[in-house]
Amino acid sequence: MTEEVALAFSVSRNHAFLLVETSCALVTRLPNTLAALEQGDIDLFKASKVSRLTREVSDEVAALVDGFLAGRLAGRDPRAIGKSVSYAVQKFDPDGYRDRAVKKRALRHISLEHEDETMSKVSGSLPSEIAGSIYASISRAAQTRRARDKARTLDQHRADIFAERLLAEDGHGKPRAHIHVYVDLLTLTGAREDPATLAGYGPIPGWLVREIAADPGSTWSRLITDPTTGQILEAGPGTYRPPASLARLIKARDRQCTHPGCHRPAEFSEVDHITNWARDGITDHHNCHAACKIHNLLKEEPGWTAEPTGNGGTIITTPTGRTYTATPEPLHDPRPEPEDDTPPF
Incomplete structure (x- = not known):
């Protein structure tokens, strides 16, 4: 099926696989999302956000997520839809989400990709709360430098600070930054498991919020x-x-x-x-x-x-x-x- 779709639409095999996967999920597991697509409330790319983020959950959980999204898809951009899907998945499948998160966090890594004109890209796949803290810390330091040095842009200052910190092998401690996590009191105490929000990222599960809150350096x-x-x-x-x-x-x-x-x-x-x-x-x-x-x-x-x-x-x-x-x-x-x-x- 995938190969035939790739030929019919003149797309790559990977693209064809995503088209088939999304189509099957919409027809068999996501009727409300399919209805929104048919009514023109969303396009296929937005629909694929729902199917991709529910691909690892059971049919029962997918049905609950699809029901939660009914009436919440029209007029929203793809990222906002993705956040709503992630919230619903965490809400209806907290144990499964945690198991998947543990596995993905174990796969954290950095990578190097060489580009053209003497440039390369260093990237890291990290837990969201750590990545957000790193970016916030570097951004604040860059804003301080930018106030004194207008010859470099804010992005250039960020890149230079990023390199300096990584190359400072004899450095001590670690820079801390204030990241914002918004959580319901009942989730914070463990009485509920509704997802919280990590600013700039989106929904995160209650167990992670409680880990962040328990850190001695956290401020409430x-x-x-x-x-x-x-x-x-x-x-x-x-x-x-x-x-x-x-x-x-x-x-x-x-x-x-x-x-x-x-x-x-x-x-x-x-x-x-x-x-x-x-x-x-x-x-x-x-x-x-x-x-x-x-x-x-x-x-x-x-x-x-x-x-x-x-x-x-x-x-x-x-x-x-x-x-x-x-x-x-x-x-x-x-x-x-x-x-x-x-x-x-």
């Missing part, structure tokens, strides 16, 4: 959520009205740039007004959001507008008149209020 910050929506109401000590506390709230609530399709972590983004302050925009959690520098400036370009919808939500209008809605993802699934069984008196 309190986040208060609305149980009926999962949205964050307060972050850190005190109220959220002073600017510093407001910034903590927004970065914790948004967790990444809120522009559709952009996933730059909030700690590397800017907190700014949706309706510009100069246009009487209010400085509060409804009219402020996290946005990377590019998308923060985009709304000031001719023809672009952004309108707040509340709690960081935005309606973006492009120069061609198209509109797109962006809403921060809740920290956890909505939870119904417990029934009151107290007998009347």
Whole structure:
């Protein structure tokens, strides 16, 4: 079958294998995803995100994941869909996910790939929390250097620091960086196993969060959520009205740039007004959001507008008149209020 598909579509054997695998999964295990594809809500590439991330789970788990995704696929970019699939897989198959994670973490490695014009690429396959910490540490050091040395770009500073640290064989200790992990209290205590979020990566399982939290160097910050929506109401000590506390709230609530399709972590983004302050925009959690520098400036370009919808939500209008809605993802699934069984008196 694979060879025949490769000939029919003039693609490689590996590409044909992925087409066949995705098609079989959609027909036999993912009816809701198939329906979204048939309705034009997603394309085949987005559908392949669902099939690829569920290929190692049982039919029962695949059905639960597919049901979870019903109504959550339209209007989302491939990476956002991938994060939702990963969240659902961890939610419905925590033990299987952990077994697979243990095996993959045992395969950590680095590799060297030579390229053209005197350049080569060194890459590492590492546990996500370690890779994120490395990148955050190097980025902060690069920003500090960039403030003193404008002759090199920020990327050049990152690359130079990366090389310096790897070549410092007699170095002592290891640079530490503040990475952001967002976790439900019930998952942190082990009462539930809902996935948490590692900023810049996506969902991670509860057991990994508890390992990170148990590290003596970890720092905890309190986040208060609305149980009926999962949205964050307060972050850190005190109220959220002073600017510093407001910034903590927004970065914790948004967790990444809120522009559709952009996933730059909030700690590397800017907190700014949706309706510009100069246009009487209010400085509060409804009219402020996290946005990377590019998308923060985009709304000031001719023809672009952004309108707040509340709690960081935005309606973006492009120069061609198209509109797109962006809403921060809740920290956890909505939870119904417990029934009151107290007998009347």
